[in-house]
Each structure stands twice: as C-alpha cells, then as structure tokens.
Amino acid sequence: MVLVGAALARLSVSGSYTNYVKPGLGIPLLCAGVAVLGLGLWTLVADSTRAGPGQDQERHSHSHSAPRVAWLLCLPVFALYVVAPPALGSYAANLDSVSVTDPDWDAYPPLPRGDPVDITLVDFTIRAVWDNGDTLAHRRVRIIGFVTPRGDGTWDLTRLQMTCCAADVRSNRVQAVGADPEPADTWVRVIGHWIPGGGTKRGDAVPLLEIESVEVIDQPRQPYEF
Amino acid sequence: MRGEEVSSKPGAEDERAAPTEGPTQGPGRSATFGGLPVLGAVLVAALFGQPFVAGWFSGKPAIETFATVFVSICVQALPFLVLGVVLSACLTAFVPASFFARALPGRPAWAVPVAASCGVLLPGCECASVPIAGSLVRSGLIPPAAFAFLLSAPAVNPIVLASTAVAFPNQPLMVVARLVASLLAACVVGWVWLRFGRRDLIRLPQLDVHERMSRRAVFREAAQHDLMHAGGFLVVGGLTAAVLNVLVPSWWLDAVAGLPVISVLALAGLAVAMAICSEADAFVAASLSQFSLTSRLVFLAVGPMIDVKLFALQAGTFGRSFASRFAPLTFVVAVASGLLVGWWLL
Numbered sequence: 001m002v003l004v005g006a007a008l009a010r011l012s013v014s015g016s017y018t019n020y021v022k023p024g025l026g027i028p029l030l031c032a033g034v035a036v037l038g039l040g041l042w043t044l045v046a047d048s049t050r051a052g053p054g055q056d057q058e059r060h061s062h063s064h065s066a067p068r069v070a071w072l073l074c075l076p077v078f079a080l081y082v083v084a085p086p087a088l089g090s091y092a093a094n095l096d097s098v099s100v101t102d103p104d105w106d107a108y109p110p111l112p113r114g115d116p117v118d119i120t121l122v123d124f125t126i127r128a129v130w131d132n133g134d135t136l137a138h139r140r141v142r143i144i145g146f147v148t149p150r151g152d153g154t155w156d157l158t159r160l161q162m163t164c165c166a167a168d169v170r171s172n173r174v175q176a177v178g179a180d181p182e183p184a185d186t187w188v189r190v191i192g193h194w195i196p197g198g199g200t201k202r203g204d205a206v207p208l209l210e211i212e213s214v215e216v217i218d219q220p221r222q223p224y225e226f
Numbered sequence: 227m228r229g230e231e232v233s234s235k236p237g238a239e240d241e242r243a244a245p246t247e248g249p250t251q252g253p254g255r256s257a258t259f260g261g262l263p264v265l266g267a268v269l270v271a272a273l274f275g276q277p278f279v280a281g282w283f284s285g286k287p288a289i290e291t292f293a294t295v296f297v298s299i300c301v302q303a304l305p306f307l308v309l310g311v312v313l314s315a316c317l318t319a320f321v322p323a324s325f326f327a328r329a330l331p332g333r334p335a336w337a338v339p340v341a342a343s344c345g346v347l348l349p350g351c352e353c354a355s356v357p358i359a360g361s362l363v364r365s366g367l368i369p370p371a372a373f374a375f376l377l378s379a380p381a382v383n384p385i386v387l388a389s390t391a392v393a394f395p396n397q398p399l400m401v402v403a404r405l406v407a408s409l410l411a412a413c414v415v416g417w418v419w420l421r422f423g424r425r426d427l428i429r430l431p432q433l434d435v436h437e438r439m440s441r442r443a444v445f446r447e448a449a450q451h452d453l454m455h456a457g458g459f460l461v462v463g464g465l466t467a468a469v470l471n472v473l474v475p476s477w478w479l480d481a482v483a484g485l486p487v488i489s490v491l492a493l494a495g496l497a498v499a500m501a502i503c504s505e506a507d508a509f510v511a512a513s514l515s516q517f518s519l520t521s522r523l524v525f526l527a528v529g530p531m532i533d534v535k536l537f538a539l540q541a542g543t544f545g546r547s548f549a550s551r552f553a554p555l556t557f558v559v560a561v562a563s564g565l566l567v568g569w570w571l572l
C-alpha cells in the first residue's frame with residue numbers, strides 16, 4: 001500500500017499524469033497518494049508496535065492478511081514505472097470513427113486577432129464543419145497536433161479530446177493538404193489556412209487544412225484537448 | 227532482527243524506499259505467506275528487466291494504447307476510491323448503527339427512494355460509492371436502501387448532471403431524462419432486493435475489530451481493509467475495461483447504429499464494457515451521434531450503475547455471489563428504465 005501511495009504522489013508531482021487523466025485531477029491525485037502513503041505507514045507502525053507472542057498468536061488465528069487480490073495493485077504501479085505507457089496517439093485515434101459534435105451555437109464568435117492566430121484543433125474542426133468555415137475564411141491559423149498517416153501518402157493533423165481519463169478520448173482530425181507526412185505520432189505545430197472541400201454540416205466530415213509550414217515540436221505538457 | 231524493510235534500490239527513474247506490502251507480521255514471525263521475498267524478487271526483476279520490458283512494449287501501438295488506457299483508468303479511479311474508503315471508514319468508526327434507524331423512514335419501502343435521493347449528495351466517480359455502501363450496510367442500514375444509494379450516487383450527483391447539460395446543449399430534456407431514469411432504476415432495484423433479496427447472499431469480508439480497539443484503530447483497520455479489497459478488484463476491472471476499449475472496433479458501432487433494438491442493446495453493452503467515469507460518459511454519448519437519443523439515454527443510465535469496473539468492485543466488497551446476481555438485475559432494470567423514460571420524454 002505504501003508503494004501505491006508513493007507512486008501516486010510521485011505521479012502527481014512529476015506532472016506526467018497528464019498523459020492519463022485531466023489536469024484538474026492533479027491535486028486530488030496528490031492528496032490520495034499522500035493519504036494512501038500515510039495509511040500504509042500508519043498500518044506498518046501500528047502492527048509493529050503490537051508486541052508479545054500472545055498477541056501474535058491471536059492475530060495469526062484471525063488470518064489477518066491482505067487478500068491476495070490486493071497484490072494486483074502492484075500491477076498499475078509496475079505498468080507505470082516499468083513500461084511508462086505513453087500518451088495516446090495515432091493508434092487510439094484510428095480506433096475512433098470520425099464524429100464532430102454539433103455545438104449548436106447561435107453565432108460563432110470571430111477568431112481573436114493575430115496572424116497567424118493560435119487555435120485548438122477542436123475549435124477549428126467545429127468551425128469548419130458546422131459553420132461552413134465562415135469564421136475561418138482568409139485567416140491564417142496555427143494549430144498543434146500529432147501526425148496520423150492515412151496510408152495513401154496523405155496525413156491528418158490529429159488531437160485527442162479527453163474529459164476524464166484516457167478511456168473516454170475522442171479524436172478530432174483535419175486533413176493536411178500540401179505537406180509531406182512526418183512519421184506517425186510526431187507532434188507538430190502547423191501554420192495554414194482552411195480550404196473548403198472537407199464537407200460541412202455532417203458529423204463525419206474531415207475538414208481540409210492547407211499547410212504553409214510544419215514545425216516538429218516536443219509533446220506538449222497537456223497532450224489532450226478538452 | 228525484523229528485517230521487514232527492503233533496502234532501497236535506485237533505478238526505474240525514482241528512488242522510492244521499497245516498503246513492505248501484504249500481510250504484516252509481528253516480531254519473531256515465520257514467513258507464513260512469503261510476501262516479502264516475492265516483493266523483493268519483483269522489484270529486482272523490475273530494476274533489471276526494465277529496458278527489456280519497455281523495449282518489448284514500444285513499437286506495438288496496440289499494447290501501448292492498452293497500457294495507457296489501463297493505467298489511466300486506475301489512476302483516475304484511485305483518488306475517488308480513496309475518498310470513498312476514507313468516508314466509509316469514518317462511517318464505520320464514528321457513526322453508531324442507531325443513527326440510520328432514526329434518520330430514515332421506518333418502513334423499508336420508503337427508505338429506498340429516500341436513500342436513492344441522497345445520491346445527489348455524493349459528487350464523484352462511481353468508485354467512491356461502493357466502499358461507502360459497504361460500510362453503510364456494515365453500520366446497520368438496510369441493504370436495499372444502501373444499494374439504492376450505491377446506484378444513484380454516481381448517476382445523479384451535481385457534477386454528472388452539469389456535465390450532461392454541457393454535453394447536450396440543445397437537448398436540455400436529456401438531463402431530466404437521465405435524472406429520472408437513474409432514480410427510477412435505483413429505486414426499482416432497491417425494491418426488488420427488498421422483496422427478493424437474501425441477506426445471506428451478501429458476504430462482507432469480516433473486519434478484524436475488537437471491542438477494546440479505539441475509534442482511530444477501527445478507522446485505520448476499516449480503511450486499510452477496504453482499500454486492499456477494493457483496490458485489487460479495481461485493477462481487475464481496469465484491465466477488462468482497457469482490453470475491451472482497445473478491442474471494440476468503431477465500424478461495428480456504425481453498423482448497428484441504425485437497427486432499432488440492437489442499437490439500444492449495443493450501447494448498453496458498450497457502457498458496461500467501457501467503464502467510463504460517470505462525469506465523462508455524457509460527452510462520449512454526445513459524440514455517438516449516429517445513435518438515437520433513447521439509445522444514448524440507456525447508455526447513460528447503464529454506465530454509472532453497472533460496468534466491468536463496478537462489477538469487480540462490488541464483487542470485492544459484497545462477494546461474488548452477490549455481484550453475479552446484482553449486476554444482471556441492475557443491467558436489465560437500467561435498460562428498461564432508460565427505454566421507458568426515453569420513450570416518454572424524448
């Protein structure tokens with residue numbers, strides 16, 4: 001139990017938990033880790049201060065031992081530190097079918113100023129599909145995402161959107177036009193502009209993005225969008 | 227010399243002092259379980275095997291995705307599980323059994339809906355509600371009421387309702403429908419258990435509690451015990467959910483979306499298999515736009531009440547014979563309730 005608590009606490013402190021769950025969970029994770037750690041230490045101390053063979057006999061007869069299933073708790077810790085699973089990438093994105101949710105806004109606010117303007121992939125996709133790209137026309141945008149090859153030489157700029165933890169991710173993607181693909185799962189910052197042709201007003205539309213420049217970057221601190 | 231502390235080993239990117247886990251034994255013990263050597267062997271293997279294991283895992287995106295999903299399910303659930311365990315240990319240690327006799331209506335049939343309504347008070351993941359329900363039963367609350375609370379708390383708390391409202395911005399009735407369907411299902415299951423359930427089916431693992439133990443010691447004992455039981459089963463549930471998450475192909479979903487009855491069952495089955503947190507399932511349901519609203523309501527009704535993670539937790543807290551009866555009952559009632567409310571409201 002001390003092991004799990006320490007692992008949890010360390011995970012929250014190191015910040016790599018963002019690979020798995022939403023950032024808002026950082027503080028609860030730390031609290032939980034500290035609590036489990038404390039409980040484990042407290043149990044150790046309490047059990048070790050029970051002195052005398054008389055007590056010992058009594059406890060053995062009660063078969064006070066952790067259930068074997070509890071050893072399974074080692075498994076996530078093992079997975080975490082030995083395997084260090086990476087943030088979800090193109091494989092997970094391909095598991096998901098394309099589905100852009102219609103936010104049904106009455107009016108789409110114009111993009112902020114800037115050329116190029118930084119925009120999230122989610123935002124871009126929604127505006128392109130459900131607003132006919134009206135607010136995107138004639139604007140240069142800069143988006144961060146990772147590369148998902150399509151298999152025919154073209155690629156999609158992809159980002160995974162998470163609500164709670166990595167099990168509920170949905171993928172958002174735009175088709176990149178005019179640039180050669182990097183290896184799958186490479187994180188890139190692209191500058192480009194929206195071009196029509198990807199389909200609109202359909203949940204399964206994939207908008208098109210004409211690429212001006214591609215810059216390979218490190219995985220951002222928060223790999224998922226929300 | 228007691229020798230319970232394993233010397234800390236550097237490596238695997240942190241310097242944690244390797245503690246003991248598993249059965250603790252008094253001084254002068256003989257290794258009845260041998261947990262300590264096993265742990266030591268595992269740590270040594272981890273230390274030396276890490277490059278090999280990591281190398282084997284990399285480059286296989288399916289396995290990596292599985293590992294990430296598995297770890298994330300566990301990591302996400304653990305803070306809530308800890309919260310639930312702490313709260314339930316407080317209940318066990320500090321709340322006398324007579325409290326429930328006084329606080330709830332005397333007639334069990336009324337206690338069920340009251341307990342279900344109390345579900346709005348416990349915000350958070352479904353993982354917190356299982357240990358709390360366990361200690362409620364231990365403290366003297368009648369099981370049907372405790373189960374009604376167990377089922378409603380993950381589904382009707384404010385956070386979940388708020389996230390449902392955000393996920394379905396142009397269908398406000400969805401929030402109402404979810405609330406009604408979940409409460410209805412929780413009450414029905416509670417009443418069914420009241421009528422047909424047998425007390426002997428519930429097997430709460432016995433606490434090692436003595437009369438002379440202080441309240442603090444009872445708290446510690448209950449917390450440690452619940453956490454060990456629930457935590458292990460959580461991992462089982464997480465493994466199952468991660469496997470199913472990676473294996474279910476999206477084309478299958480697209481294919482069944484149009485078929486009336488199958489689509490409802492498919493989403494209900496998906497809700498069980500995916501074990502998504504109740505705060506997030508509204509957004510997943512919103513993204514399943516190829517399905518009807520009623521099917522998605524069933525998805526939202528079933529998910530917080532029964533899924534592989536919950537089943538594992540329930541088996542760990544109440545016993546397998548209980549869980550294997552309770553789970554199908556909950557599933558059927560939740561689907562029926564979702565269908566009924568969906569047909570009525572949506």
